[in-house]
Amino acid sequence: MKDAKSECDTGTELTASDGASPGYSASRLNAVQHGILSRHAVLPWEDADEYEKLFQALVAEHKPAGPTEEHLVEELVGVLWRKNRLRLAEAST
Secondary structure (H helix, E strand, O other): OOOOOEEEEEOOOOOHHHOOOOHHHHHHOOOOOOOOOOOEEEEEOOOOHHHHHHHHHHHHHHOOOOHHHHHHHHHHHHHHHHHHHHHHHHHOO
């Protein structure tokens, strides 16, 4: 099972020497407002430790046996995390 933190944005940024255009690091999250469609499960301003706690709690609850069940638990964690993000975004408006 992959580590939940591998789903997180680790802060690793591309630089111009990595093939990214100059300014990429500064502008890569400009379009992210609510993060619902983000490819990152945990956004830079969110608590990766809380994501990990949710992940571990769901693994303990469901005890996935095999790759399919592992994948389903990983998907469930992502869905619940994004659902909470949406609720917070709705509450802030």
